[in-house]
Amino acid sequence: MTDGISLSGKIAVITGAAGAIGTETAALMARRGARIVAVDRPGTDFGPLKARIDAEILTIEADVTSEDSVRSYVDQAVKAHGRIDIFFNNAGIEGPVHPIQDYPLADFHKVFAVNVDGVFLGLKYVLPVMLAQGSGSVINSSSVAGLSGAPGMAGYNSSKHAVLGLTRVAAVEVAAKGVRVNCINPGPIHSRMMESLDEGAGATEEARGKGVPAGRYGKPEEVAGLVAFLASDDATYINGSFHTVDGGLDATA
Numbered sequence: 042m043t044d045g046i047s048l049s050g051k052i053a054v055i056t057g058a059a060g061a062i063g064t065e066t067a068a069l070m071a072r073r074g075a076r077i078v079a080v081d082r083p084g085t086d087f088g089p090l091k092a093r094i095d096a097e098i099l100t101i102e103a104d105v106t107s108e109d110s111v112r113s114y115v116d117q118a119v120k121a122h123g124r125i126d127i128f129f130n131n132a133g134i135e136g137p138v139h140p141i142q143d144y145p146l147a148d149f150h151k152v153f154a155v156n157v158d159g160v161f162l163g164l165k166y167v168l169p170v171m172l173a174q175g176s177g178s179v180i181n182s183s184s185v186a187g188l189s190g191a192p193g194m195a196g197y198n199s200s201k202h203a204v205l206g207l208t209r210v211a212a213v214e215v216a217a218k219g220v221r222v223n224c225i226n227p228g229p230i231h232s233r234m235m236e237s238l239d240e241g242a243g244a245t246e247e248a249r250g251k252g253v254p255a256g257r258y259g260k261p262e263e264v265a266g267l268v269a270f271l272a273s274d275d276a277t278y279i280n281g282s283f284h285t286v287d288g289g290l291d292a293t294a
Contacts, residue, residue: 046273049074052122053272054114056080056105056163057132057182059090061232065261066129066268068093073269075127078118080105082132105132105159115166125170127272130163131182135234136196138241144195152196157203164211168220175219178272181208185228185287189294193241201226205283212281221280223271228287230259255288 053070057063058079067077071094078099079090087100099121103114118125136152137144160181171177186194187201208224215222229249250257267286270276285291 046270046275047074048127048269048273051075051126051272052078052118052124053127053129054078054080054118054125054167055129055131056103056114056159058100059085059087060131060234061261062182062227062230062264062268063129063131064090064093065265066131067098069262069265069269070127070272071096071098073273075272076122078114078121078125080114080132105162106154108162108165111159111162112166115170119170124174125167126174126177128163128167128171128177128179129182129268129272130160130167130179132159133182133200133234135238135241136194138193138238139195140193141195149196152200153203156197156200157207160204160207164207164222168211168215171220172215172218177220178276179211179220179222180268180271181222181224183208183224183226183283185226185285185291187226188283188285188291194238197238208283209281216280221271221277223276223279223281224283225264225267225271226283226285226287226291227264228253228259228285228290230261230264232261252293253288253290254293257288259286259288 053075055067059081080101080103083102101114104110134155136148181204183204184201186198187205212222264286
């Protein structure tokens with residue numbers, strides 16, 4: 042049974058698939074007919090994700106910062122399904138919350154390794170598959186933090202700005218060949234990551250939620266709906282763009 046916009050027969054590769062947004066997106070795409078290849082870091086428990094999907098799912102443990110590991114998950118997806126129609130380039134970490142002068146360089150490098158190298162490597166190995174097909178939709182995960190500055194978040198904010206830049210470069214490189222690359226920029230969303238950022242900033246969801254025009258944090262499924270639309274054939278002329286899903290937060294900047 043499908044749910045809304047059809048993704049019937051499409052092969053969707055999702056990194057960070059076991060996280061809050063990844064799980065909701067995989068579940069929604071599966072309901073809409075896509076076959077899911079779920080990728081997450083070594084040691085991930087895919088059980089909760091599998092329980093949400095009433096269909097066959099290929100799960101792969103991979104380190105998105107490793108070129109060999111990224112090449113391997115792409116090869117496994119193609120070997121299993123013969124193609125990749127949708128790539129949700131979603132894996133990311135938040136890093137600590139410190140002012141720049143106190144931000145450890147090792148943590149800065151770690152955030153960039155996952156959030157930027159991981160996105161770059163995903164594009165490097167998935168795009169050739171899509172170009173050979175002459176079709177495909179990539180959705181990179183940035184953040185509203187990629188559109189503005191926030192104190193204490195040098196690693197996360199600057200890495201998410203870089204994701205937007207990679208999105209635009211990739212889009213113009215492949216647009217004439219039937220492949221689309223877009224970017225989502227979620228605001229504060231109920232998730233482990235948001236809880237970590239709140240804790241690091243000494244803030245609460247109640248207090249931060251009041252600063253969002255919608256008056257609340259978003260739900261992972263509200264992000265999933267946007268990703269599924271961008272992945273679909275209803276979005277074939279949307280390319281190289283970024284899309285906030287933030288309850289109006291960026292409109293206040």
